[in-house]
Amino acid sequence: MSRHSSRASYSSTTPSIILYDTPGHSPQPWAPNIWRIRFILNYKRLRYRTNWVEFQDIEATLRNIGAPPSSVRSDGRPVYTLPVIVDPTRNPSRPEILSNPNTIAEYLESYYPARPVFPEGSRAVQSLFVYYVVEIFAKPLLPIMVPLSAKGLPERSQPSFSHSHAALNPLPPGPHREKAWQIIHDSFDHLASILDKNSFDGDGVCAMGHYVSYADFAICSVLLWIENMAPHDGWARIREWNGGRWVRLREKCREYMDVY
Known part of the structure:
Protein backbone atom coordinates (compact mmCIF):
# COMPACT_ATOMS: atom_id res chain seq x y z
CA MET A 1 0.00 0.00 0.00
CA TYR A 112 -20.19 1.31 -12.23
CA PRO A 113 -21.67 -2.21 -12.41
CA ALA A 114 -18.57 -3.90 -13.87
CA ARG A 115 -16.86 -6.15 -11.32
CA PRO A 116 -19.81 -6.09 -8.90
CA VAL A 117 -19.15 -6.11 -5.17
CA PHE A 118 -22.72 -7.33 -4.67
CA PRO A 119 -22.87 -10.57 -6.67
CA GLU A 120 -26.22 -11.12 -8.36
CA GLY A 121 -29.06 -11.62 -5.90
CA SER A 122 -26.94 -10.88 -2.82
CA ARG A 123 -27.44 -7.14 -2.26
CA ALA A 124 -30.00 -7.45 0.54
CA VAL A 125 -28.15 -10.23 2.36
CA GLN A 126 -24.80 -8.46 2.05
CA SER A 127 -26.27 -5.18 3.26
CA LEU A 128 -27.61 -6.99 6.32
CA PHE A 129 -24.22 -8.67 6.85
CA VAL A 130 -22.39 -5.32 6.67
CA TYR A 131 -24.86 -3.85 9.15
CA TYR A 132 -23.99 -6.72 11.50
CA VAL A 133 -20.24 -6.12 11.06
CA VAL A 134 -20.51 -2.38 11.72
CA GLU A 135 -23.21 -2.25 14.40
CA ILE A 136 -22.67 -5.51 16.32
CA PHE A 137 -19.38 -7.26 15.48
CA ALA A 138 -17.18 -4.15 15.74
CA LYS A 139 -18.91 -2.53 18.75
CA PRO A 140 -16.82 -4.36 21.43
CA LEU A 141 -13.69 -2.90 19.81
CA LEU A 142 -14.69 0.71 20.43
CA PRO A 143 -13.54 1.11 24.09
CA ILE A 144 -10.04 -0.02 23.08
CA MET A 145 -9.69 1.12 19.49
CA VAL A 146 -11.16 4.64 19.67
CA PRO A 147 -8.70 5.92 22.32
CA LEU A 148 -5.83 4.23 20.46
CA SER A 149 -7.00 5.83 17.23
CA ALA A 150 -6.91 9.25 18.89
CA LYS A 151 -3.27 8.71 19.79
CA GLY A 152 -2.55 7.58 16.26
CA LEU A 153 -3.72 10.81 14.64
CA PRO A 154 -1.55 13.83 13.86
CA GLU A 155 -1.04 15.86 17.04
CA ARG A 156 -3.20 18.73 15.76
CA SER A 157 -6.15 16.37 15.24
CA GLN A 158 -6.04 14.53 18.56
CA PRO A 159 -7.99 17.01 20.77
CA SER A 160 -10.83 17.30 18.27
CA PHE A 161 -11.13 13.54 17.81
CA SER A 162 -10.98 12.87 21.56
CA HIS A 163 -13.64 15.51 22.20
CA SER A 164 -15.99 13.90 19.66
CA HIS A 165 -15.56 10.50 21.38
CA ALA A 166 -15.42 11.76 24.96
CA ALA A 167 -17.66 8.96 26.26
CA LEU A 168 -14.99 6.35 25.46
CA ASN A 169 -12.22 6.61 28.04
CA PRO A 170 -8.98 4.65 27.56
CA LEU A 171 -8.81 1.26 29.27
CA PRO A 172 -5.49 0.96 31.13
CA PRO A 173 -3.62 -2.37 31.10
CA GLY A 174 -5.06 -4.78 33.62
CA PRO A 175 -8.14 -6.93 34.29
CA HIS A 176 -10.68 -4.56 32.74
CA ARG A 177 -8.72 -4.32 29.50
CA GLU A 178 -8.26 -8.09 29.34
CA LYS A 179 -11.98 -8.58 29.93
CA ALA A 180 -12.65 -6.22 27.02
CA TRP A 181 -10.34 -8.27 24.81
CA GLN A 182 -12.16 -11.46 25.84
CA ILE A 183 -15.46 -9.94 24.71
CA ILE A 184 -13.81 -9.01 21.40
CA HIS A 185 -12.47 -12.56 21.10
CA ASP A 186 -15.97 -13.93 21.60
CA SER A 187 -17.25 -11.62 18.86
CA PHE A 188 -14.59 -12.88 16.44
CA ASP A 189 -15.36 -16.48 17.40
CA HIS A 190 -19.03 -15.96 16.62
CA LEU A 191 -18.34 -14.46 13.21
CA ALA A 192 -15.85 -17.25 12.44
CA SER A 193 -18.50 -19.87 13.27
CA ILE A 194 -20.85 -18.22 10.77
CA LEU A 195 -18.25 -18.02 8.00
CA ASP A 196 -17.18 -21.63 8.66
CA LYS A 197 -20.50 -22.72 7.19
CA ASN A 198 -19.00 -21.87 3.80
CA SER A 199 -16.41 -24.61 4.27
CA PHE A 200 -18.92 -27.07 2.83
CA ASP A 201 -19.02 -25.34 -0.58
CA GLY A 202 -16.30 -22.68 -0.43
CA ASP A 203 -13.00 -21.82 1.18
CA GLY A 204 -14.51 -20.91 4.55
CA VAL A 205 -12.81 -17.51 4.44
CA CYS A 206 -14.95 -15.38 2.11
CA ALA A 207 -18.54 -14.52 2.96
CA MET A 208 -19.73 -15.57 -0.52
CA GLY A 209 -17.72 -18.80 -0.55
CA HIS A 210 -14.81 -18.36 -2.98
CA TYR A 211 -14.55 -14.72 -4.05
CA VAL A 212 -14.31 -11.49 -2.11
CA SER A 213 -17.31 -9.17 -2.00
CA TYR A 214 -18.54 -6.13 -0.10
CA ALA A 215 -19.08 -8.23 3.03
CA ASP A 216 -15.41 -9.24 3.09
CA PHE A 217 -14.31 -5.66 2.54
CA ALA A 218 -16.36 -4.62 5.58
CA ILE A 219 -14.59 -7.19 7.76
CA CYS A 220 -11.15 -6.46 6.33
CA SER A 221 -11.66 -2.74 6.92
CA VAL A 222 -11.98 -3.50 10.63
CA LEU A 223 -8.85 -5.67 10.49
CA LEU A 224 -6.85 -2.88 8.87
CA TRP A 225 -8.08 -0.43 11.51
CA ILE A 226 -6.72 -2.74 14.21
CA GLU A 227 -3.51 -3.47 12.34
CA ASN A 228 -2.72 0.21 11.80
CA MET A 229 -3.77 1.63 15.16
CA ALA A 230 -3.03 -1.33 17.49
CA PRO A 231 -0.38 -3.47 15.77
CA HIS A 232 1.04 -4.93 18.98
CA ASP A 233 -1.82 -5.12 21.47
CA GLY A 234 -4.51 -5.77 18.87
CA TRP A 235 -3.43 -7.24 15.56
CA ALA A 236 -0.78 -9.44 17.23
CA ARG A 237 -3.64 -11.12 19.12
CA ILE A 238 -6.20 -11.31 16.34
CA ARG A 239 -3.87 -12.73 13.71
CA GLU A 240 -3.56 -15.85 15.91
CA TRP A 241 -7.30 -16.31 16.49
CA ASN A 242 -9.51 -18.84 14.71
CA GLY A 243 -6.64 -20.71 13.10
CA GLY A 244 -5.27 -17.66 11.31
CA ARG A 245 -8.51 -17.07 9.40
CA TRP A 246 -8.27 -13.28 9.67
CA VAL A 247 -4.76 -13.21 8.19
CA ARG A 248 -6.03 -15.33 5.29
CA LEU A 249 -8.92 -12.93 4.70
CA ARG A 250 -6.53 -9.99 4.77
CA GLU A 251 -4.39 -11.72 2.16
CA LYS A 252 -7.48 -12.32 -0.01
CA CYS A 253 -8.08 -8.56 0.02
CA ARG A 254 -4.45 -7.50 -0.37
CA GLU A 255 -4.60 -6.73 -4.10
CA TYR A 256 -7.34 -4.14 -3.43
CA MET A 257 -5.35 -2.19 -0.81
CA ASP A 258 -3.63 0.32 -3.09
CA VAL A 259 -3.85 3.97 -2.09
CA TYR A 260 -4.09 6.56 -4.86
Whole structure:
Protein backbone atom coordinates (compact mmCIF):
# COMPACT_ATOMS: atom_id res chain seq x y z
CA MET A 1 0.00 0.00 0.00
CA SER A 2 1.26 3.43 -0.84
CA ARG A 3 -0.07 6.96 -0.78
CA HIS A 4 2.03 7.66 -3.84
CA SER A 5 0.74 4.99 -6.23
CA SER A 6 -0.53 6.04 -9.64
CA ARG A 7 -2.43 4.40 -12.47
CA ALA A 8 -0.25 5.08 -15.48
CA SER A 9 -2.83 3.79 -17.98
CA TYR A 10 -4.87 6.99 -17.55
CA SER A 11 -4.08 10.46 -18.84
CA SER A 12 -3.38 13.04 -16.15
CA THR A 13 -6.24 15.11 -17.59
CA THR A 14 -8.80 12.31 -17.24
CA PRO A 15 -11.39 13.24 -14.57
CA SER A 16 -11.16 11.05 -11.50
CA ILE A 17 -13.26 10.37 -8.45
CA ILE A 18 -12.04 12.17 -5.33
CA LEU A 19 -12.13 10.21 -2.07
CA TYR A 20 -11.92 12.28 1.10
CA ASP A 21 -9.94 10.54 3.85
CA THR A 22 -8.32 11.58 7.12
CA PRO A 23 -4.66 10.78 7.81
CA GLY A 24 -3.22 8.84 10.72
CA HIS A 25 0.30 8.63 12.08
CA SER A 26 1.53 6.27 9.35
CA PRO A 27 1.43 6.42 5.53
CA GLN A 28 -1.44 3.92 5.54
CA PRO A 29 -5.14 4.81 5.78
CA TRP A 30 -6.78 3.64 8.99
CA ALA A 31 -10.48 4.55 9.19
CA PRO A 32 -12.65 1.46 8.60
CA ASN A 33 -15.66 3.22 7.04
CA ILE A 34 -13.37 4.89 4.51
CA TRP A 35 -11.53 1.65 3.79
CA ARG A 36 -14.84 0.08 2.76
CA ILE A 37 -15.11 2.62 -0.05
CA ARG A 38 -11.43 2.45 -0.99
CA PHE A 39 -11.77 -1.31 -1.37
CA ILE A 40 -14.70 -0.85 -3.76
CA LEU A 41 -12.87 1.75 -5.86
CA ASN A 42 -9.82 -0.51 -6.14
CA TYR A 43 -11.85 -3.64 -6.81
CA LYS A 44 -13.80 -1.95 -9.60
CA ARG A 45 -10.55 -0.49 -10.96
CA LEU A 46 -11.97 3.02 -10.95
CA ARG A 47 -9.69 5.99 -11.34
CA TYR A 48 -9.60 8.01 -8.13
CA ARG A 49 -7.37 10.16 -5.98
CA THR A 50 -7.38 10.82 -2.26
CA ASN A 51 -7.89 14.23 -0.71
CA TRP A 52 -6.49 14.12 2.83
CA VAL A 53 -8.33 16.20 5.44
CA GLU A 54 -7.25 16.35 9.07
CA PHE A 55 -9.97 15.42 11.51
CA GLN A 56 -10.67 18.90 12.92
CA ASP A 57 -11.08 20.28 9.37
CA ILE A 58 -13.62 17.71 8.16
CA GLU A 59 -16.86 19.61 8.79
CA ALA A 60 -15.62 22.90 7.35
CA THR A 61 -14.17 21.14 4.29
CA LEU A 62 -17.34 19.18 3.59
CA ARG A 63 -19.57 22.21 4.02
CA ASN A 64 -17.31 24.12 1.64
CA ILE A 65 -17.65 21.54 -1.16
CA GLY A 66 -21.41 21.19 -0.61
CA ALA A 67 -21.31 17.63 0.68
CA PRO A 68 -24.54 16.41 2.32
CA PRO A 69 -24.34 15.52 6.01
CA SER A 70 -23.86 11.83 6.70
CA SER A 71 -26.61 11.91 9.35
CA VAL A 72 -28.65 14.25 11.52
CA ARG A 73 -28.60 14.41 15.33
CA SER A 74 -31.76 14.08 17.37
CA ASP A 75 -31.73 17.86 17.88
CA GLY A 76 -31.72 18.40 14.12
CA ARG A 77 -28.07 19.38 13.77
CA PRO A 78 -26.28 17.86 10.75
CA VAL A 79 -23.33 15.53 11.24
CA TYR A 80 -20.46 15.66 8.75
CA THR A 81 -18.22 12.61 8.60
CA LEU A 82 -16.05 10.76 6.11
CA PRO A 83 -16.02 9.05 3.69
CA VAL A 84 -17.19 11.48 1.04
CA ILE A 85 -16.65 11.11 -2.69
CA VAL A 86 -16.85 13.67 -5.47
CA ASP A 87 -17.45 12.06 -8.86
CA PRO A 88 -16.99 14.37 -11.88
CA THR A 89 -16.51 11.52 -14.36
CA ARG A 90 -20.16 11.21 -15.40
CA ASN A 91 -20.94 14.93 -15.56
CA PRO A 92 -17.93 17.24 -15.05
CA SER A 93 -20.12 20.35 -14.86
CA ARG A 94 -22.25 18.87 -12.05
CA PRO A 95 -20.21 16.29 -10.15
CA GLU A 96 -21.95 13.90 -7.81
CA ILE A 97 -21.07 14.55 -4.15
CA LEU A 98 -22.02 11.77 -1.77
CA SER A 99 -21.52 10.99 1.90
CA ASN A 100 -22.29 7.98 4.13
CA PRO A 101 -20.50 4.72 3.21
CA ASN A 102 -23.71 2.81 2.50
CA THR A 103 -24.96 5.49 0.12
CA ILE A 104 -21.59 5.64 -1.64
CA ALA A 105 -21.38 1.85 -1.96
CA GLU A 106 -24.85 1.71 -3.54
CA TYR A 107 -23.97 4.53 -5.93
CA LEU A 108 -20.71 2.94 -7.09
CA GLU A 109 -22.41 -0.40 -7.63
CA SER A 110 -25.31 1.14 -9.56
CA TYR A 111 -23.32 3.45 -11.85
CA TYR A 112 -20.19 1.31 -12.23
CA PRO A 113 -21.67 -2.21 -12.41
CA ALA A 114 -18.57 -3.90 -13.87
CA ARG A 115 -16.86 -6.15 -11.32
CA PRO A 116 -19.81 -6.09 -8.90
CA VAL A 117 -19.15 -6.11 -5.17
CA PHE A 118 -22.72 -7.33 -4.67
CA PRO A 119 -22.87 -10.57 -6.67
CA GLU A 120 -26.22 -11.12 -8.36
CA GLY A 121 -29.06 -11.62 -5.90
CA SER A 122 -26.94 -10.88 -2.82
CA ARG A 123 -27.44 -7.14 -2.26
CA ALA A 124 -30.00 -7.45 0.54
CA VAL A 125 -28.15 -10.23 2.36
CA GLN A 126 -24.80 -8.46 2.05
CA SER A 127 -26.27 -5.18 3.26
CA LEU A 128 -27.61 -6.99 6.32
CA PHE A 129 -24.22 -8.67 6.85
CA VAL A 130 -22.39 -5.32 6.67
CA TYR A 131 -24.86 -3.85 9.15
CA TYR A 132 -23.99 -6.72 11.50
CA VAL A 133 -20.24 -6.12 11.06
CA VAL A 134 -20.51 -2.38 11.72
CA GLU A 135 -23.21 -2.25 14.40
CA ILE A 136 -22.67 -5.51 16.32
CA PHE A 137 -19.38 -7.26 15.48
CA ALA A 138 -17.18 -4.15 15.74
CA LYS A 139 -18.91 -2.53 18.75
CA PRO A 140 -16.82 -4.36 21.43
CA LEU A 141 -13.69 -2.90 19.81
CA LEU A 142 -14.69 0.71 20.43
CA PRO A 143 -13.54 1.11 24.09
CA ILE A 144 -10.04 -0.02 23.08
CA MET A 145 -9.69 1.12 19.49
CA VAL A 146 -11.16 4.64 19.67
CA PRO A 147 -8.70 5.92 22.32
CA LEU A 148 -5.83 4.23 20.46
CA SER A 149 -7.00 5.83 17.23
CA ALA A 150 -6.91 9.25 18.89
CA LYS A 151 -3.27 8.71 19.79
CA GLY A 152 -2.55 7.58 16.26
CA LEU A 153 -3.72 10.81 14.64
CA PRO A 154 -1.55 13.83 13.86
CA GLU A 155 -1.04 15.86 17.04
CA ARG A 156 -3.20 18.73 15.76
CA SER A 157 -6.15 16.37 15.24
CA GLN A 158 -6.04 14.53 18.56
CA PRO A 159 -7.99 17.01 20.77
CA SER A 160 -10.83 17.30 18.27
CA PHE A 161 -11.13 13.54 17.81
CA SER A 162 -10.98 12.87 21.56
CA HIS A 163 -13.64 15.51 22.20
CA SER A 164 -15.99 13.90 19.66
CA HIS A 165 -15.56 10.50 21.38
CA ALA A 166 -15.42 11.76 24.96
CA ALA A 167 -17.66 8.96 26.26
CA LEU A 168 -14.99 6.35 25.46
CA ASN A 169 -12.22 6.61 28.04
CA PRO A 170 -8.98 4.65 27.56
CA LEU A 171 -8.81 1.26 29.27
CA PRO A 172 -5.49 0.96 31.13
CA PRO A 173 -3.62 -2.37 31.10
CA GLY A 174 -5.06 -4.78 33.62
CA PRO A 175 -8.14 -6.93 34.29
CA HIS A 176 -10.68 -4.56 32.74
CA ARG A 177 -8.72 -4.32 29.50
CA GLU A 178 -8.26 -8.09 29.34
CA LYS A 179 -11.98 -8.58 29.93
CA ALA A 180 -12.65 -6.22 27.02
CA TRP A 181 -10.34 -8.27 24.81
CA GLN A 182 -12.16 -11.46 25.84
CA ILE A 183 -15.46 -9.94 24.71
CA ILE A 184 -13.81 -9.01 21.40
CA HIS A 185 -12.47 -12.56 21.10
CA ASP A 186 -15.97 -13.93 21.60
CA SER A 187 -17.25 -11.62 18.86
CA PHE A 188 -14.59 -12.88 16.44
CA ASP A 189 -15.36 -16.48 17.40
CA HIS A 190 -19.03 -15.96 16.62
CA LEU A 191 -18.34 -14.46 13.21
CA ALA A 192 -15.85 -17.25 12.44
CA SER A 193 -18.50 -19.87 13.27
CA ILE A 194 -20.85 -18.22 10.77
CA LEU A 195 -18.25 -18.02 8.00
CA ASP A 196 -17.18 -21.63 8.66
CA LYS A 197 -20.50 -22.72 7.19
CA ASN A 198 -19.00 -21.87 3.80
CA SER A 199 -16.41 -24.61 4.27
CA PHE A 200 -18.92 -27.07 2.83
CA ASP A 201 -19.02 -25.34 -0.58
CA GLY A 202 -16.30 -22.68 -0.43
CA ASP A 203 -13.00 -21.82 1.18
CA GLY A 204 -14.51 -20.91 4.55
CA VAL A 205 -12.81 -17.51 4.44
CA CYS A 206 -14.95 -15.38 2.11
CA ALA A 207 -18.54 -14.52 2.96
CA MET A 208 -19.73 -15.57 -0.52
CA GLY A 209 -17.72 -18.80 -0.55
CA HIS A 210 -14.81 -18.36 -2.98
CA TYR A 211 -14.55 -14.72 -4.05
CA VAL A 212 -14.31 -11.49 -2.11
CA SER A 213 -17.31 -9.17 -2.00
CA TYR A 214 -18.54 -6.13 -0.10
CA ALA A 215 -19.08 -8.23 3.03
CA ASP A 216 -15.41 -9.24 3.09
CA PHE A 217 -14.31 -5.66 2.54
CA ALA A 218 -16.36 -4.62 5.58
CA ILE A 219 -14.59 -7.19 7.76
CA CYS A 220 -11.15 -6.46 6.33
CA SER A 221 -11.66 -2.74 6.92
CA VAL A 222 -11.98 -3.50 10.63
CA LEU A 223 -8.85 -5.67 10.49
CA LEU A 224 -6.85 -2.88 8.87
CA TRP A 225 -8.08 -0.43 11.51
CA ILE A 226 -6.72 -2.74 14.21
CA GLU A 227 -3.51 -3.47 12.34
CA ASN A 228 -2.72 0.21 11.80
CA MET A 229 -3.77 1.63 15.16
CA ALA A 230 -3.03 -1.33 17.49
CA PRO A 231 -0.38 -3.47 15.77
CA HIS A 232 1.04 -4.93 18.98
CA ASP A 233 -1.82 -5.12 21.47
CA GLY A 234 -4.51 -5.77 18.87
CA TRP A 235 -3.43 -7.24 15.56
CA ALA A 236 -0.78 -9.44 17.23
CA ARG A 237 -3.64 -11.12 19.12
CA ILE A 238 -6.20 -11.31 16.34
CA ARG A 239 -3.87 -12.73 13.71
CA GLU A 240 -3.56 -15.85 15.91
CA TRP A 241 -7.30 -16.31 16.49
CA ASN A 242 -9.51 -18.84 14.71
CA GLY A 243 -6.64 -20.71 13.10
CA GLY A 244 -5.27 -17.66 11.31
CA ARG A 245 -8.51 -17.07 9.40
CA TRP A 246 -8.27 -13.28 9.67
CA VAL A 247 -4.76 -13.21 8.19
CA ARG A 248 -6.03 -15.33 5.29
CA LEU A 249 -8.92 -12.93 4.70
CA ARG A 250 -6.53 -9.99 4.77
CA GLU A 251 -4.39 -11.72 2.16
CA LYS A 252 -7.48 -12.32 -0.01
CA CYS A 253 -8.08 -8.56 0.02
CA ARG A 254 -4.45 -7.50 -0.37
CA GLU A 255 -4.60 -6.73 -4.10
CA TYR A 256 -7.34 -4.14 -3.43
CA MET A 257 -5.35 -2.19 -0.81
CA ASP A 258 -3.63 0.32 -3.09
CA VAL A 259 -3.85 3.97 -2.09
CA TYR A 260 -4.09 6.56 -4.86
